[in-house]
Amino acid sequence: xSEERLTRSDIAEMPGTCALPRKSGEMVFHREWERRAFxxxxxxxxxxxxxxxxxxxxxxTSIAESEQGDPRNPRRGxxxxxxxxxxxxxRRKQLLGDRID
Amino acid sequence: MSEHDHHDAPxxxxxxxxxxxxxxxxxxxxxxxxxxxxxAKGLVNKAALDKLVDxxxxxxxxxxxxxxxxxxxxxxKYKQRLLSDATAAIAELGFGGLQGEHMVVVENTSQVxxxxxxxxxxxxxxxxxxxPPTWYKDAAYRSRVVVDPRSxxxxxxxxxxxxVEVRVWDSSAEVRYLxxxxxxxxxxxxxxxxxxxxxxxxxxxGVKKVQIS
Numbered sequence: 007x008s009e010e011r012l013t014r015s016d017i018a019e020m021p022g023t024c025a026l027p028r029k030s031g032e033m034v035f036h037r038e039w040e041r042r043a044f045x046x047x048x049x050x051x052x053x054x055x056x057x058x059x060x061x062x063x064x065x066x067t068s069i070a071e072s073e074q075g076d077p078r079n080p081r082r083g084x085x086x087x088x089x090x091x092x093x094x095x096x097r098r099k100q101l102l103g104d105r106i107d
Numbered sequence: 108m109s110e111h112d113h114h115d116a117p118x119x120x121x122x123x124x125x126x127x128x129x130x131x132x133x134x135x136x137x138x139x140x141x142x143x144x145x146x147a148k149g150l151v152n153k154a155a156l157d158k159l160v161d162x163x164x165x166x167x168x169x170x171x172x173x174x175x176x177x178x179x180x181x182x183x184k185y186k187q188r189l190l191s192d193a194t195a196a197i198a199e200l201g202f203g204g205l206q207g208e209h210m211v212v213v214e215n216t217s218q219v220x221x222x223x224x225x226x227x228x229x230x231x232x233x234x235x236x237x238x239p240p241t242w243y244k245d246a247a248y249r250s251r252v253v254v255d256p257r258s259x260x261x262x263x264x265x266x267x268x269x270x271v272e273v274r275v276w277d278s279s280a281e282v283r284y285l286x287x288x289x290x291x292x293x294x295x296x297x298x299x300x301x302x303x304x305x306x307x308x309x310x311x312x313g314v315k316k317v318q319i320s
Contacts, residue, residue: 013166019234030225030244031233033164039135042142045156048163053150083126086134092141102144 016058017048023077024065027084040085047092056095064091168237171202172285173306175212175235177299180290190214193285202234210235213276214287215313220271221286222260222313224252225278232283236308243312253277263314286313293319 020026027034035041051058068087072080080087096106126134145151175197179186189196193210210232213221225231229244242248252259256273260266267273276284288310294302309315 011166012162015169018163018166019169028233030229030231031168031236031238037131037135039131039138041160042156043138044163045160046138046142046145046151049151049156049159050145052159055150086126089134089137093137096141102141102148105144106141 014048014052014058016062017051020062022066023069024062035085036083037085040088043085043089043092047088047095050095050101055101056099061091061095064094067091068094166238168233169202169235170237170308171197171200172232172235172308172311173303174200175202175285176287176306176311177302179212179287180302181299186287189287197235208232208283209281210283210285211276212285212287213274215289215316217289218271219274220260220267220313221274221276221284222252222256223276223278223284223286224249226250226253227279230278230280230283232278232285235285236311240308240312260314263309265315286311288313288317291317291319 018026033044035044047061050056051061065088068091069080069084072082072087074081082090093106096102142151142153142156146153175189178200179189185196185199188199189212193212196212197210213223215221225243226249229239231239231243248259253275256275257267260273278284288306290302291305294305297305305317305320307315307317310317
């Protein structure tokens with residue numbers, strides 16, 4: 007019960023629209039690139055390359071954009087919004103110079 | 108989308124994957140580019156990324172249910188709120204993350220024993236119980252607990268007196284159940300934090316009673 011968790015709860019338990027897609031608790035990835043994109047963002051945040059809260063805010067914005075007033079019918083899936091947010095963070099923090107367009 | 112998804116996931120659009128193969132390929136290439144640039148910089152490596160995903164996928168998740176139960180044991184007014192509006196009472200303790208599911212808490216007493224199942228798939232209240240145990244998803248548990256709950260309980264080492272009524276609750280996409288187990292005798296002197304440590308997942312699914320360890 008009091009087993010130590012090796013994950014960050016601010017990531018694993020994000021609430022609301024940006025909550026990680028789960029099916030009865032288990033994370034849902036439809037494609038391998040979704041899994042990779044998840045891992046890259048989490049790894050960079052865990053290394054302190056950016057604050058998770060800043061990425062999360064960007065993700066919320068990106069998801070809201072994709073919904074355009076119709077939450078049941080977003081123009082792109084969760085991890086596509088995730089990838090856009092990651093690319094935005096990389097540009098903003100200049101983590102890959104100008105190699106991300 | 109299969110019926111299974113329909114029952115389990117409350118129409119979350121984020122779980123949907125309806126991209127064209129070309130679009131999917133383009134996205135995969137964008138991710139691969141980022142990954143290879145970071146690998147070249149020495150900031151990430153494939154093995155570390157794999158390990159990281161593995162940690163998150165196997166993360167047991169929040170065991171907030173134990174805190175909810177312990178609070179209900181020590182605070183009768185909280186318990187009342189929990190039994191009348193579980194979703195709100197659980198949110199009161201700061202535990203959210205529910206995607207539209209309604210929580211219902213059912214109380215075990217000396218006369219009533221509750222068990223939770225999802226007969227159609229594996230609906231489960233992740234924000235309070237974390238990842239479901241394998242047996243919860245097993246077809247045998249899902250069918251047998253409905254027709255013969257007492258023998259299932261026996262297999263978990265739980266025997267109930269003849270006159271105890273057993274109630275089985277079938278979870279769905281809309282409603283998730285949590286059992287409020289009985290507080291064991293001899294725990295009057297324990298603090299709320301100490302009580303939290305006694306309360307395990309199985310007792311909140313209802314297949315076991317809380318034991319003093």
